[in-house]
Amino acid sequence: MFWVALRMLTGDKAKYLGIVFGVSFAALLMGQQMAIFCGLMRNTTSQIRDVEGADLWVMDRSVQFVDDVKPMSDNKLLRVRGVEGVAWAVRLYKGLGKAKLSDGNYQQVILLGLDYDNKDSDGRVVGQPRPDRIVAGKWEDLDQPDAVFLDAFGWTYLFGVDTPFETGRSLEINNRRANIVGLVKCNPTFQTFPILYTKYANAVQYAPPEPKTLPFILVKAQDGVSAEEVCERIEAGTGLQAKTNDQFFWMTIGYYLKRTGIPINFGITVLLGFVVGCAIAGQTFYLFTLENLKQFGSLKAMGVSNLRIVGMVMLQALVVGVIGYGLGIGGAALFGVVFENFVKSTPPAFYFGWQIPAITAVAVFLIITASALMSLKKLLFLEAGVVFR
Secondary structure: HHHHHHHHHHHHHHHHHHHHHHHHHHHHHHHHHOOOHHHHHHHHHHHHHHOOOEEEEEEEOOOOOOOOOEEEEOOHHHHOOOOOOOOEEEEEEEEEEEOOOOOOOOEEEEEEEEOOOOOOOOOOOOOOOHHHHHEOOOOOHHHHHEEEEEEEHHHHHHHHOOOOOOOOEEEEOEEEEEEEEEEEOOOOOOOOOOOEEEEEHHHHHHOOOOOOOEEEEEEEOOOOOHHHHHHHHHHHHHEEEEEEEHHHHHHHHHHHHHHHHHHHHHHHHHHHHHHHHHHHHHHHHHHHHHHOOHHHHHHHOOOOOHHHHHHHHHHHHHHHHHHEEEEEEEEHHHHHHHHHHOOOOOOOOOOOOHHHHHHHHHHHHHHHHHHHHHHHHHOOOHHHHHOOO
């Protein structure tokens, strides 16, 4: 009997392909838009993920997200180091600068100043990306005067996609020369500005003069003491705000979710994909059922129960849903691969986590269920005698 249902489904190729297309389009649109949305949200936290080696971020009480830079006085560093449970604490400069290029044009850049004067307990500089992310040069080159590392995308953005890296290139920031001695691969940022890594002392010189210059303090908790407990001690003892990496990550995403129109815009698009999928698949499935009323009536005349009819229709919907979901989610994934590998002029904002196929699968299931229910209403009250009319 189920074989008969499949033969009925594929008998009219045009309507069969129309139902599959509707489900595929809905899955593609929902999966692709959710992946771009997640990619954009992850880009807002790129520097939290790039800074490695620390457990906590300490900042001013009023900071709301990672780009909300509100400098503190340098004596805050000593107060944080004096909190019980702190293994070490180092400075991290983060700010914006205006770089002058050799052709006289200006470009906004993100400045990250690493604390070379105060390293972690293993003698490493906190905040540096992993060695395997270095594209050219080596971190020791930052010991040179006015040396900076530039992110790989920033190099292509400033000097062109086809320009190979070469030493000797420089920028001018706040009337000081910044010599590019290496390239490092960074996670793309929300602002898409080039990223410069340098020593903390150099970063302060490149930045506009301010009475306070310490935006963030990176902290490592002592062994046997949880990061959350150290956060509470720092906040109680210093009056500053302390967050673990995960807490700061979600605090930043929460800011963009609440304060920008990004979630609403992408949510409308995802909802549109769902509605379009329901409309196309539901209408086509309903017309398909109307055209096969005599066949279903014949089955009822032969003694097929309503329960078996329901099973046949749900099998048809399931087959269409699985094929449509596979084509749609595969197309969304293919879009991400093409976008990340062939579009070099802009950093990718596409994150295809396992949650996206799972959510899309639930949405497709609702679409095919709604489509099947629309057609079942007609079939359940169908008289077997319709076949003789």
